[in-house]
Amino acid sequence: MKQPILQCQNVCFSYHNLKGETSALTNISFQITKGEFVSIVGPSGCGKSTLLSLIAGLNMPESGTITLDRSENTKIGYMLQQDHLLEWRTIYQNIMLGPEINQTITPENEKLALTLLNDYGLARFQDKKPGELSGGMKQRVALIRTMMLNPQILLLDEPFSALDYQTRLMVSADIGRIIRKAGITTILVTHDLSEAIALSDRILILSKRPATIKKELPITLTLADDSLLAARNAPEFPNYFSVLWKEISDEYDTENR
Amino acid sequence: MNMIQKTANTEISNAQRIYVRNHKRHHYFITVMRIIVLLLFLFLWEIAARLKWIDTFFFSSPTLVVTFFIEMILDGSFFVHTGITLFETLASFFLITIISLLFSTLLWYSNTFSEIVEPYLVVLNSLPKSALAPLIIVWLGTGTDTIIVAGVSVAVFGSIINLYTGFKQADAEKLKLIITLGGNRFTAFRKVILPSSVPLLLSNMKVNIGLALVGVIIGEFLAARRGLGYLIIYGSQVFQLNMVITSIIILCVIAMGLYQCLQCAEHWYLKHK
Numbered sequence: 322m323k324q325p326i327l328q329c330q331n332v333c334f335s336y337h338n339l340k341g342e343t344s345a346l347t348n349i350s351f352q353i354t355k356g357e358f359v360s361i362v363g364p365s366g367c368g369k370s371t372l373l374s375l376i377a378g379l380n381m382p383e384s385g386t387i388t389l390d391r392s393e394n395t396k397i398g399y400m401l402q403q404d405h406l407l408e409w410r411t412i413y414q415n416i417m418l419g420p421e422i423n424q425t426i427t428p429e430n431e432k433l434a435l436t437l438l439n440d441y442g443l444a445r446f447q448d449k450k451p452g453e454l455s456g457g458m459k460q461r462v463a464l465i466r467t468m469m470l471n472p473q474i475l476l477l478d479e480p481f482s483a484l485d486y487q488t489r490l491m492v493s494a495d496i497g498r499i500i501r502k503a504g505i506t507t508i509l510v511t512h513d514l515s516e517a518i519a520l521s522d523r524i525l526i527l528s529k530r531p532a533t534i535k536k537e538l539p540i541t542l543t544l545a546d547d548s549l550l551a552a553r554n555a556p557e558f559p560n561y562f563s564v565l566w567k568e569i570s571d572e573y574d575t576e577n578r
Numbered sequence: 579m580n581m582i583q584k585t586a587n588t589e590i591s592n593a594q595r596i597y598v599r600n601h602k603r604h605h606y607f608i609t610v611m612r613i614i615v616l617l618l619f620l621f622l623w624e625i626a627a628r629l630k631w632i633d634t635f636f637f638s639s640p641t642l643v644v645t646f647f648i649e650m651i652l653d654g655s656f657f658v659h660t661g662i663t664l665f666e667t668l669a670s671f672f673l674i675t676i677i678s679l680l681f682s683t684l685l686w687y688s689n690t691f692s693e694i695v696e697p698y699l700v701v702l703n704s705l706p707k708s709a710l711a712p713l714i715i716v717w718l719g720t721g722t723d724t725i726i727v728a729g730v731s732v733a734v735f736g737s738i739i740n741l742y743t744g745f746k747q748a749d750a751e752k753l754k755l756i757i758t759l760g761g762n763r764f765t766a767f768r769k770v771i772l773p774s775s776v777p778l779l780l781s782n783m784k785v786n787i788g789l790a791l792v793g794v795i796i797g798e799f800l801a802a803r804r805g806l807g808y809l810i811i812y813g814s815q816v817f818q819l820n821m822v823i824t825s826i827i828i829l830c831v832i833a834m835g836l837y838q839c840l841q842c843a844e845h846w847y848l849k850h851k
Binding site for chain 2: 377379397398399401402403405407409418419421422423466470
C-alpha cells in the first residue's frame with residue numbers, strides 16, 4: 322500500500338453563534354494517495370466546502386486530525402468558486418500574485434508563468450485585464466495562479482460553477498486533462514454528478530448535515546478515444562450515475578420524511 | 579480629395595449627424611447660458627450700485643471689488659493672505675488624508691480595536707467641530723498650527739468612518755484568496771483592499787478638501803492675524819465690505835481650483851486604470 326499524501330481521521334467541525342451550534346462534519350475519515358483525483362459529492366449545504374477549508378488549513382478541526390505527508394514539504398493549492406482575478410492587474414500580474422505575496426519572484430518563476438500561459442493558450446492575453454477575457458479563460462488564469470505555487474495537492478471548490486453549461490463541459494474536461502498530465506493529487510468538490518464521474522478516480526459521497534462519509538465509489542472508465550467528452554460516453558458512465566443519484570436522493574428523502 | 583470626403587460623409591447616416599450636431603449645440607448652449615447668467619448678475623449689480631438702488635457701502639459693486647483687488651495685488655496683501663489660507667488648507671488636507679488612512683487601516687486590521695473605538699468616533703463625528711475651536715485656541719495659541727488643527731478636526735473623523743466602512747465592504751472571498759496564496763491580513767490589505775479602494779479614496783479626498791477649507795476659515799475667524807478668513811471678519815468689523823466681498827470671491831476661486839485638481843486626478847485615474 323502506497324503512503325497516503327493526505328489522511329483525515331475522525332474529523333469533526335461545528336459552526337458556533339449565540340443561538341447555538343451547527344454541527345457540520347462528524348467523524349470524517351479517509352485517505353488519499355499521491356496522484357489520485359478524488360471528488361466529494363453530497364446534498365447541498367452538507368459541509369463539502371467546510372471540509373476543503375479544513376484541509377487547506379483555513380479552519381482547524383474541533384477534533385480529529387488531518388495529516389499531510391510531511392516528507393516532501395507538501396504544499397496545498399486552493400482554487401475558489403469564483404476566479405477572483407483582481408481587475409486592476411493584468412493577467413500576468415494576477416498570475417504572479419502568489420510569488421509576489423511569498424516574495425519568491427525569481428527568474429524561474431517568471432519563466433514558469435510564461436510557460437503555463439503558453440500551455441493554456443493564454444500567451445496573447447498576458448497584458449490584458451481580466452475584464453477582456455471570457456469566463457472560461459478567466460477560470461484557466463485562476464488555475465495557473467494556483468499552479469504557480471507548485472502545489473502537491475490541489476483543492477477545487479466547485480471551480481466551474483460560475484460558467485455556463487457548454488463552457489463548463491469544455492473547461493472541466495480541459496482542466497481535468499491539464500491536472501492529470503501534471504500528476505497532481507486533487508480533491509474536487511462539486512454538485513455535478515457527471516462531472517465527478519468524468520474526472521475522478523474515486524468519489525466520496527457525504528451524507529446530509531452533520532456530514533459523514535456515506536460511501537466511497539472507485540471509478541474505472543473505458544475510454545474509446547481521447548476526445549473531451551470520451552469519459553461521458555464510456556459504457557460504465559450511466560451505471561455510476563444511477564448509483565450516485567440513488568445515494569444522494571436517499572439523503573434528500575430522509576430529510577423530507 | 580473632395581470626393582473622398584463626400585463619400586466618407588455619406589457613410590455616417592443622416593440621423594447620426596443630426597444627433598451629433600444637436601449634442602454639440604446643447605453643449606454650447608449650456609456654456610453660453612452659464613456665462614450670460616454671470617454677466618447679467620454682474621451687470622445688474624453694477625447698475626443697481628450706479629443708480630443708487632443699493633448702497634455701495636453695504637453691498638459694494640463689481641468695479642469697487644476690482645479696484646480693491648488691484649490694490650491688494652499692488653500692496654502685496656493678496657499674496658500674503660491667499661498664500662497663508664492656501665497653505666493652511668493644503669496642510670490640513672494632507673494631514674486629514676494621512677491620519678484617516680492610517681487610523682482606518684488600524685480599525686480594519688483589528689476588529690476588537692474598532693469595536694472599542696466606534697462609539698467615540700461616532701460622537702466626535704456628530705459633534706459640531708466649531709465648538710472645539712475655542713478649546714484649540716486656548717491650547718495652541720493663535721498661530722498657523724491652531725488653524726491647521728481646526729481644519730483637520732472638521733474632516734478627520736468623518737473621513738476615518740467613511741474609509742473604514744469602505745474597507746470593510748471589500749469582498750471576503752478575495753481575502754480568502756490571499757490567505758490561500760500564502761498571505762496574511764496585512765498582505766491582503768496591500769494587494770486587495772487598498773488598490774480596490776482607490777476610487778473611494780479619491781471621492782473621500784474631494785469631500786475632505788472642502789471641509790478642510792471650512793475648518794481653516796472658522797479657525798481664521800477666531801484666531802488669526804492673516805488669511806482670507808481674517809480679512810472677512812476684520813472687514814465686517816470695520817465696515818469695509820469691499821474687503822469682505824473680494825475675499826469671499828477669492829475663496830470661491832480657491833475652492834473651485836482645489837476641487838478641480840482632485841477632479842482631474844480622478845479622471846486621470848479612471849483613464850489609466
